[in-house]
Amino acid sequence: MPKCQLEANAVPPNMEQPIYTTRAHVFQIDPTTKKNWVPASKQAVTVSYFYDSTRNSYRIISVDACKVIINSTITPNMTFTKTSQKFGQWADSRANTVFGLGFASEQQLAKFAEKFQEVKEAAKLAKDKSQDKAETSSNHSQESGRETPSAGQASSINGTDDEKISHVGPEAAVLQSENERLKSEVEQSNTNAKKWETELQTLRENNARLVDALQESSANVESWKKQLAACKEESDALRKKIAELEAQCQEASQEKQKNAQLGVRVQELEAELRDKEQELENLRKQAEIIPQLMAECESVTEKLQAAEVKNGELDGRIGLLQVDIDDSRQKQGNMKGELKKFMDILDGKIDELHEFRQGLSKLGVDN
Missing domain, CATH: 2.30.29.30 (Pleckstrin-homology domain (PH domain)/Phosphotyrosine-binding domain (PTB))
Known part of the structure; x- marks a missing residue:
């Protein structure tokens, strides 16, 4: 050396x-x-x-x-x-x-x-x-x-x-x-x-x-005093610059974290996009059978309309039947009233017959 x-x-x-x-x-x-x-x-x-x-x-x-x-x-x-x-x-x-x-x-x-x-x-x-x-x-x-x-x-x-x-x-x-x-x-x-x-x-x-x-x-x-003052000013400026750089570093680290989060979000969105593409492909396959479904839908619609017509007719019949039922109920009520009156009369007659029988019995005993 x-x-x-x-x-x-x-x-x-x-x-x-x-x-x-x-x-x-x-x-x-x-x-x-x-x-x-x-x-x-x-x-x-x-x-x-x-x-x-x-x-x-x-x-x-x-x-x-x-x-x-x-x-x-x-x-x-x-x-x-x-x-x-x-x-x-x-x-x-x-x-x-x-x-x-x-x-x-x-x-x-x-x-x-x-x-x-x-x-x-x-x-x-x-x-x-x-x-x-x-x-x-x-x-x-x-x-x-x-x-x-x-x-x-x-x-x-x-x-x-x-x-x-x-x-x-x-x-x-x-x-x-x-x-x-x-x-x-x-x-x-x-x-x-x-x-x-x-x-x-x-x-x-x-x-x-x-x-x-x-x-x-x-x-x-x-x-030297002036130089010292200038050095102190320069030192203060450097300290401020260092503080700014540290703040920038913190912002850069925060941006890195945000970028990492955004990267994860992008991956999630890409996965969702793949799912949507698969779903779209399934929809396209289903779209191929839409004409058949439309024909079936039209026949079902016709059947539904016929059923609605029948339903209307049935509703009319039901209304008539309801009227008949109301008349029958009213007649039944009247019949019950008359039956009740008849029963009351029958009960009176039965009571009279009973009294008559008792009178006959009493007469037979007396004889």
Whole structure:
């Protein structure tokens, strides 16, 4: 497998150790619009804090597929801002960009922000210590410069020639050796002074760059605020768009359910249509025997008409019979009345005969 070719100063040396590591999606601000986010990684990658013990500095480094996507040195002027529950960003004036990190949870974002604040405070302490050290070095170099003439004067008094040494006593030899020692110390002091002056100049240059970066950051604060407001508006618009898409998805799922129901209904209608076609075929077969049924129907109609005529005649006869029956009933009633009268008369006669018989019987007894 080929080795990754990384840019210079991207891979931390041995003295630079990781102090915190997490995973997140990396974004950078679009350099053209300064508003939109451009994804720097296709997926979540490792993001680490590194501490350099020799330089007493802190860096945030992230590498994706042999490509360095974050190489940001933490300075006291930097600020990590949480723009949402799972997203945060910070501006790097040296890289002239704004980095954004999207985390999987709020806890990871909170931990990264807490670590950023700790590293920022540590970088501020380191900067203060370096300034104190630079001032101390400057004072020490000035004192060394003031001591140099006295050392030169001692050298001129004691001399350095072998001839003088050969003509002087033991005390002069001691002074000569002390003079040599002082010379070496002065040379070492001059060397240290030059090194400290170089370091001081470097610190001044760094301080000037930091001041420029601070001024640039101050100048860019308003633009960053506008960018942040634009990002928030864009985020709100995206959230509304997502809500609309979710509603559309729900409508699409409902349409799918309706389509499924309609498919079932179509199958049912097709089955009904087949049944209707079969019924129509049966009707067509039955239609073939309709003429015969019509002939039979006509004969039945004629018979029915004849039956209706006979029925009318019978109704007339029944009416006459009903009249006869009424007359018979009336006559029967009359006969019953007369019969009743006759029976009453007969009963009277029977009573008279009975009385007559009783009279006869009484007469016979008497006789």
